[in-house]
Amino acid sequence: MNKDIPVIALQRLPIYLNYLKSLPKERRYVSSGLIAEALDMGEVLVRKDLAYTSATGRPRVGYVTEELIAALEDFLCCNGTRNAVIVGVGALGKAVTGYGGFKNYGIEIVAAFDSNPKKIGTSVAGKPVYDIADAAEVLGRLNAELAVICVPAACAQEAADLLIKNGIKAILNFAPVMIKAPEHVAVRHIDVAANLAVLSSMI
Amino acid sequence: MNKDIPVIALQRLPIYLNYLKSLPKERRYVSSGLIAEALDMGEVLVRKDLAYTSATGRPRVGYVTEELIAALEDFLCCNGTRNAVIVGVGALGKAVTGYGGFKNYGIEIVAAFDSNPKKIGTSVAGKPVYDIADAAEVLGRLNAELAVICVPAACAQEAADLLIKNGIKAILNFAPVMIKAPEHVAVRHIDVAANLAVLSSMI
Numbered sequence: 001m002n003k004d005i006p007v008i009a010l011q012r013l014p015i016y017l018n019y020l021k022s023l024p025k026e027r028r029y030v031s032s033g034l035i036a037e038a039l040d041m042g043e044v045l046v047r048k049d050l051a052y053t054s055a056t057g058r059p060r061v062g063y064v065t066e067e068l069i070a071a072l073e074d075f076l077c078c079n080g081t082r083n084a085v086i087v088g089v090g091a092l093g094k095a096v097t098g099y100g101g102f103k104n105y106g107i108e109i110v111a112a113f114d115s116n117p118k119k120i121g122t123s124v125a126g127k128p129v130y131d132i133a134d135a136a137e138v139l140g141r142l143n144a145e146l147a148v149i150c151v152p153a154a155c156a157q158e159a160a161d162l163l164i165k166n167g168i169k170a171i172l173n174f175a176p177v178m179i180k181a182p183e184h185v186a187v188r189h190i191d192v193a194a195n196l197a198v199l200s201s202m203i
Numbered sequence: 204m205n206k207d208i209p210v211i212a213l214q215r216l217p218i219y220l221n222y223l224k225s226l227p228k229e230r231r232y233v234s235s236g237l238i239a240e241a242l243d244m245g246e247v248l249v250r251k252d253l254a255y256t257s258a259t260g261r262p263r264v265g266y267v268t269e270e271l272i273a274a275l276e277d278f279l280c281c282n283g284t285r286n287a288v289i290v291g292v293g294a295l296g297k298a299v300t301g302y303g304g305f306k307n308y309g310i311e312i313v314a315a316f317d318s319n320p321k322k323i324g325t326s327v328a329g330k331p332v333y334d335i336a337d338a339a340e341v342l343g344r345l346n347a348e349l350a351v352i353c354v355p356a357a358c359a360q361e362a363a364d365l366l367i368k369n370g371i372k373a374i375l376n377f378a379p380v381m382i383k384a385p386e387h388v389a390v391r392h393i394d395v396a397a398n399l400a401v402l403s404s405m406i
Contacts, residue, residue, distance in 0.1 A: 015392075094294045095293070176304050194218075197217065
């Protein structure tokens, strides 16, 4: 992926992609104005975001829908496939492991980890569940760079430390705690309850 | 909650709260500088965020830790309890329903909905699962204002329309599509795959 795109813009690209894919096949052309209206966004912003991709719009007609879809997909996956692991296969970990949407972004979930002997050796959504104690060996072998942490808050930092020590470069954290990581590791935090609280404050 | 606080600042309050709660009991005072360092944030920003609450720091000493925790909790829940429902009890819906962290924000999950006859009438994490076809009656009775959408992308808009028609004022959407809603309804979108893709682009 092009690193010069701001993260905030990058986050919007999948939204355009989802919208474009939802259009009827007959719609051969699509303008930035139409996209902006449908998604309730500013047209200038849409045009600016799409300019990060290789797609080029034509005056008055707009983009060829298929080309724009291809350009967005290409942009979002142009690094080739990256391997990701899920840590913690409780209810949330299971849901994330089984979520099919990752491959649209060139990401493949290759394995899951847990510490519960009843779960180790089983599989979730077709992915093997390994003992977290074997993380060093397994992560090296699988060439995984991304991890999603779905363990309880109390174990999240320990899990992160172990992952980072064994080559994980980016962590998506669902546990409701801040994770500390060295600068070369990218961390994002999704706190479901906090997100709902923010919504609650808006009504 | 105080509506004058920017959403971006509001989202940081639970992070401070989590950090403060993780401190050892002996730490009676805490300064904005210490919080900033621990969370890798700017001290001015921390002080500004905390100023939205009723907590007041003292020069050189900082905040009384317990008072700051109470002020944050009070700020985040000062509307009293709000009722929320989960729509779709697949793996993700189950995980969200069972997630205990909502009550820290004055939010209570009171029920779930599904359209699968095998799930209707059961309970998930102690919450009853109702038929989505009965949404009108159930939502009115439960006085629910918040909803979390955990259905597949193809059903998300339909679910949102039904919820909005029956009094839901804020929707947290996990389905990987944009949901359209009238202006008086607050919507937030959490796209797990997109979040991981953003991370992937940063490494």
